[in-house]
Amino acid sequence: MSGQSFVLAIDIGGTNFRLGMMTQDRQLHHFTIKPTTTLYGEGTSMENLKHAIATYLQEHAGNMKLAAISIGFPSIVSKDKRIVYSSPNLIGFDDINVAEPLEQCYGVPVYIENDVNFLLQYEITQHNLINKGTTLGFYIGTGFGNSIYLHDRFLDGKNGVAGELGHIPVLFRQDKCGCGNEGCIEIYASGKRLTQIREQFFPSTDIKDLFTKHATHPEITRFVETLSIPIATEINIFDPDQVIIGGGVIQMNDFPKQLLEEYILKYTRKPYPAEGLTITYARQDQTTGLLGAGYYAFQKLESANKNA
Secondary structure, eight states, rough: TTEEEEEEEEEEOSSSSEEEEEESSEEEEEEEEEEEGGGGGSSSSSHHHHHHHHHHHHTTTTOOEEEEEEEEEESSOOOTTTTEEEETTTTSSSTTTOHHHHHHHHHHHHEEEEEEHHHHHHHHHHTTTTSSSSSSEEEEEEEEEEEEEEEEOOTTTTOOTTGGGOBBBTTTTBBBBSSBBBSSGTTTTTTHHHHHHHHHHHHHHHHGGGHHHHHTTTHHHHHHHHHHHHHHHHHHHHHHHHEEEEEEETSSSTTHHHHHHHHHHHHHHHHTTTTTTTTOOEEEEETTTHHHHHHHHHHHHHHHHHOO
């Protein structure tokens, strides 16, 4: 790898953050995982992120050439991909310009994105879905993440906050969401809700065994049906070529995928887009966010070189 150019890929989550180096052959090297609390020590979170990057590069970069930095945040990101607006699961990153200080420090482009877009970027690249129409990504973890890939770009909207599917309101529900609004679908269709169901109905069952032991219980089937409603809603809006579903809840042992698909089809308009609907399940491991971040950055670099 000596002398090669590489992208520093970073995936910051509420519990852990991950770093890796993607070389021009699209291989990931020196995968590292650290607790996100590492960023909450002395100084600001941004200063601690800069320190973590500097330490990682000192340990692994050698005489290789840094070409770009690509960071996924579980956050709302500005349309120009410079500022993290809101990070309810992170401390110290709200309204922070992440790109500018890192570009000043390293003299390379810095790309920041919502982490769900990087997860979908991985799937799009792996399944060769570029120039293949509209792809919708649904990621059910702690919350309800959504990514929309339309006309070979991620749909970001006027302010960069398009695709906040978890925050569509449920009629006449007043439960408070972490976003500040009331009745968001994410309150009822997410890992947080599944945890509440376990505590209320199955306190003696470890959450990892919830679907294995209780998949046919009415509370569980109702939960799966609730997951299907925002998915079907967006399918009805976009009539997509592909649907990708992933996230920690979907990856749980014995999650009833067939039941979820039945409910999605129940609420999807007939004959179309229900007929011929293609649903694929995302690969989910510790590196997919990093791989997506690296693919995204190299795509941006290549596009910039073509337009230069």
